Amino acid sequence: MAVNQSKGRNLRVATELNELRQARCQLANPLGLVPTMGFLHLGHLSLVEAARRENASVAVSIFVNPTQFGPQEDLATYPRDLPRDLNLLEKAGVDLVWTPTPEIMYPEGYQTWVTVERISQPLEGAMRPGHFRGVATVVAKLFNALQPQKAYFGQKDAQQAAVIRRMALDLNFPLDIVICPTVREADGLAMSSRNAYLNHEQRRAAAVLYRSLQQAQALYDSGERNAEALRRVMRQIIEAEPLAKLQYVSCADLLSLQELEGEISGQALLSMAVFIGKTRLIDNLILE
Numbered sequence: 694m695a696v697n698q699s700k701g702r703n704l705r706v707a708t709e710l711n712e713l714r715q716a717r718c719q720l721a722n723p724l725g726l727v728p729t730m731g732f733l734h735l736g737h738l739s740l741v742e743a744a745r746r747e748n749a750s751v752a753v754s755i756f757v758n759p760t761q762f763g764p765q766e767d768l769a770t771y772p773r774d775l776p777r778d779l780n781l782l783e784k785a786g787v788d789l790v791w792t793p794t795p796e797i798m799y800p801e802g803y804q805t806w807v808t809v810e811r812i813s814q815p816l817e818g819a820m821r822p823g824h825f826r827g828v829a830t831v832v833a834k835l836f837n838a839l840q841p842q843k844a845y846f847g848q849k850d851a852q853q854a855a856v857i858r859r860m861a862l863d864l865n866f867p868l869d870i871v872i873c874p875t876v877r878e879a880d881g882l883a884m885s886s887r888n889a890y891l892n893h894e895q896r897r898a899a900a901v902l903y904r905s906l907q908q909a910q911a912l913y914d915s916g917e918r919n920a921e922a923l924r925r926v927m928r929q930i931i932e933a934e935p936l937a938k939l940q941y942v943s944c945a946d947l948l949s950l951q952e953l954e955g956e957i958s959g960q961a962l963l964s965m966a967v968f969i970g971k972t973r974l975i976d977n978l979i980l981e
């Protein structure tokens with residue numbers, strides 16, 4: 694299928710793997726890949742823009758990957774709007790979109806998994822068992838199917854970026870992983886497809902994640918180097934918001950993601966997961 698030939702641009706949409714491979718062969722190198730779960734927002738589009746700038750062609754995958762969702766998570770309700778997504782991607786100058794189905798990605802008899810060990814274990818990995826196994830597996834499959842020279846991920850999902858980087862290095866994928874900054878709403882809330890779940894009051898309350906990160910950053914800038922003191926200020930600010938329920942706050946070593954105790958010396962990652970109603974939001978900030 695091809696949409697919009699009128700502008701001279703040709704966004705190709707492939708679903709089946711053989712269609713995808715055929716379309717891939719016709720794309721100029723270097724190819725930049727942006728993996729997504731769709732319901733696109735300006736965060737996704739910033740990755741597309743970076744890919745557009747740095748490559749001869751750009752491919753985007755849209756796949757709500759069932760294997761990275763836990764049994765109690767929001768796979769069934771995850772927001773989807775493919776026509777809108779395709780329209781946005783066409784305008785953004787994307788060449789190829791892959792929209793596989795779960796049956797194409799995981800056909801009957803499927804039994805091969807990618808497990809990235811230590812870096813997958815803390816933080817999101819501890820709260821969402823199996824999540825990064827699903828992520829690493831699907832991203833490895835995307836890399837194999839599309840053979841990009843560069844792949845683009847958001848700092849919004851800091852641990853995911855670290856897991857993918859590690860996997861690409863460990864499995865000798867011949868590509869560069871590019872991490873792009875988090876795109877935020879005016880009040881600081883990190884853009885996320887899941888923000889669509891929030892009602893008006895919850896949307897207002899959700900700004901507390903970034904506010905708490907900023908307060909911890911301010912404390913750090915004023916000279917505080919104790920990791921627990923930074924966690925404490927984030928905890929206090931989140932607990933003061935009645936609609937927010939804290940799952941975890943972390944001040945971890947940026948490379949290993951191991952929780953820091955005592956004084957921070959190198960680079961640290963502040964991160965958190967917070968429930969606003971039933972919606973689970975994450976955010977993070979790097980302390981330089």
Ligand code: AMP
Nearest residue numbers: 729730731736846847849850875876884
């Ligand atoms: P998702 O569709 O949520 O799986 O996200 C697809 C990619 O977009 C991932 O690499 C995310 O880290 C990235 N992304 C999601 N939200 C943002 C954001 N607000 N700013 C930058 N990148 C983002």
